[in-house]
Amino acid sequence: MIKLNKYIFTLILLISVQALAQMGKPPAFPAGDAGIQTVIPDVVKVTCSDTVSPSEIHEYVLHTLKNNPKFPDTKPSYFTNYNASNYYLLLTQVDSSNLYIEDCDFSLLKFLRLRTKDNGLLYDVIDSSSPFVNIEKMRVIRWLEPLRLYMFEDQISYITTFSKWTEYWVCGDKFDYAPAYPFIRPDECSLWKMNTKGFEEDLHYYMTHPIFVFSAIGKDENSESELLTMAGKSKKFTMKTPDGRKLEGRAIDINGDDVKDAFWYVEIPKSKAIEWFARLYVNIEGKWVLMWYNYFNEMQ
Numbered sequence: 001m002i003k004l005n006k007y008i009f010t011l012i013l014l015i016s017v018q019a020l021a022q023m024g025k026p027p028a029f030p031a032g033d034a035g036i037q038t039v040i041p042d043v044v045k046v047t048c049s050d051t052v053s054p055s056e057i058h059e060y061v062l063h064t065l066k067n068n069p070k071f072p073d074t075k076p077s078y079f080t081n082y083n084a085s086n087y088y089l090l091l092t093q094v095d096s097s098n099l100y101i102e103d104c105d106f107s108l109l110k111f112l113r114l115r116t117k118d119n120g121l122l123y124d125v126i127d128s129s130s131p132f133v134n135i136e137k138m139r140v141i142r143w144l145e146p147l148r149l150y151m152f153e154d155q156i157s158y159i160t161t162f163s164k165w166t167e168y169w170v171c172g173d174k175f176d177y178a179p180a181y182p183f184i185r186p187d188e189c190s191l192w193k194m195n196t197k198g199f200e201e202d203l204h205y206y207m208t209h210p211i212f213v214f215s216a217i218g219k220d221e222n223s224e225s226e227l228l229t230m231a232g233k234s235k236k237f238t239m240k241t242p243d244g245r246k247l248e249g250r251a252i253d254i255n256g257d258d259v260k261d262a263f264w265y266v267e268i269p270k271s272k273a274i275e276w277f278a279r280l281y282v283n284i285e286g287k288w289v290l291m292w293y294n295y296f297n298e299m300q
Contacts, residue, residue, distance in 0.1 A: 017042050021105045023062070024049040024171045026139040027182075029125055033106075034113035036085045036219070040290040042068060044105055048171035060171055062180060063104070063295045065277060069241050071288040077259040078230070079284045086223035090292045091212035091264055091280050092151050092186065095195045099160065099188065101149075101215075104181040104295050111217070112141070112165060119220055121145070136173040141165040149186050150227040152254055153213040157231050160189040180300035207274045207298065214252050214262050214280075230254040232261070239263055239281075239288075263288065274298040 019041040044065040050058045088111040093100045103109055116123060122144040129135045146161035162185065168178035193211040214234065218224035237251035237260065249265025264280045275297040281288045 019044050019105070021046040022049065023047070023106075023167075023169065023174075024051075026127065026137075026169050027106070027109060027141075027167060029109075029123070029141050030113045030116045032113060033110050034117065035110050036114065037088045037107060037111055037291060040065070040068070040105075040293055042066070044293075046105060046295075048174060050171040058171070060175070062174065062300065063297065065293055065295070068279065068290050069239075069245065069247060071239050071241060071263075071281065073286045074283055074288065075259045076286040077253070077257055077261050077283050078255040079261060079282055081285055083226070084282065084284050084291075086219050086226065088217040088219075089262070089280065089282055090215050090217070091278060091294065092149065092215040093210050093294075094151075094153075094191055094193050094213050095211035099186040099191075101184045101186065102179075102181045102294050103165070103183065104293070106182070107292070108184075108217075109141075109165060109182065111219075112147075115147075115217075115219055116143070121147075130168070130178070133177045134173070136168045136176065136178040137170050138166060138168045138178075146187070147217065148224060149215060149217055150224075150230070151189075151191055151213045151215045152230055152232050152252060153191060153234060155231050155233050156191075157228060158189055158191045158213075160186045160191075162186040174300060180297075181295075204274060207296075208266070208268045208276050210266065210276070210278065210296070212250075212264060212278060214254070214264070232256075237263060239265070259283070 146163040151158040167182035232254040280292040
């Protein structure tokens, strides 16, 4: 089994080139695409399609992720091709009134389908609506027993839980006032960071400098016990690409060997609208692998 998992993960590294995430209908659960977290492809296109009639479909491009930087190899540390498949690795935003995680490419949903089926978790699928400007349709997947989220910061392993995955799935609502992407709101805990500049000082800075912490969700109870052994504190860090570009972000060492295990940074495209891409790279056997990303646009 170990050899098979390692082979699968390595193969994904080689063939991961392009992906399409299709929104615009209530997500199936637990049926549907399920699997471990995989490497983010070189290009990710996220679209939403409204079926107006059997012969008319309106498709909207929500965003396209591309031109992902590559980084030189580093020293291997905690994550390997095998053990990386035991977790879903991500960033949690911690600078607002709620802890917040978006699932802008459905990769978290795929992982939660797998975990739910493999572990026999009890769940409900709830269809309802919520009044933002109009009445926006939503689907909520709710687990009867909350799932654990591990967040690593301040040399502590913070543990909280979440029990809902939510999407306002109608395309038009995504361009109204409803959230454009699926999300989870973990329960509050003592981990909270204040942005250095607020609305009164510099709104653009505030909206383009989200504060994230490195986080993980275990595939099962065994992997969760492994997460309890991790701790670290993120620090400002600069990564250099082979062509000489310097990207400033944050990095963390979670196993105390003085080798960085994860690096993340926020790219702010040149645009009239306020938008950003956050990318999370993980050191897997000495290679910096793009494992998760998030996207924000004030117009969505």
